[in-house]
Amino acid sequence: GQSLEQPSEVTAVEGAIVQINCTYQTSGFYGLSWYQQHDGGAPTFLSYNALDGLEETGRFSSFLSRSDSYGYLLLQELQMKDSASYFCAVRVFSGTYKYIFGTGTRLKVLA
């Protein structure tokens, strides 16, 4: 089967750096995305990695190691508004494209 694993919850203080890990077991792996979702809101796209390495977008960075079936989202200079759930999502290809979402990591940012 296809599965993704993320920690269920992470807590950090304002201004800190936090890393949210995602490990996956899939066939036809094509890329790894990260989405942010505030309570009651829709997922919003943060980043996408198809190749190994680090992608940086402002305070957020995302890393992928295809050989390790592992990726992470790095959030720097945490702000209170970063409190949300973060989902990794694997894009797989088996003739057509499909997304499989992880169970999500709830990030709590404390003052």
Place this chain on the structure above:
Amino acid sequence: EPEVTQTPSHQVTQMGQEVILRCVPISNHLYFYWYRQILGQKVEFLVSFYNNEISEKSEIFDDQFSVERPDGSNFTLKIRSTKLEDSAMYFCASSPAGASGNEQFFGPGTRLTVL
């Protein structure tokens, strides 16, 4: 800035009834998706749609579900004979292209409550 819209925001229905959830994807996008999220759980892929036909569907998307693009702008999800366990938030998403459209734009969702 263009966005995906969904109507209604909240739908309440009786078990066994049919519901139609509506979505207007971003106008120049080519790929459309439906997801559902049961309260407190992860987002689950239901179906993707391209070129007026289903391109991929999950095991959740059984004969109870159907999708349609009745005109050039709307994209609908029909759920026949709703069950209590269909209660969830349903998100529509669209992307510019399948191969390079890694970013999916999500609508605000429709909360479906089956009584």
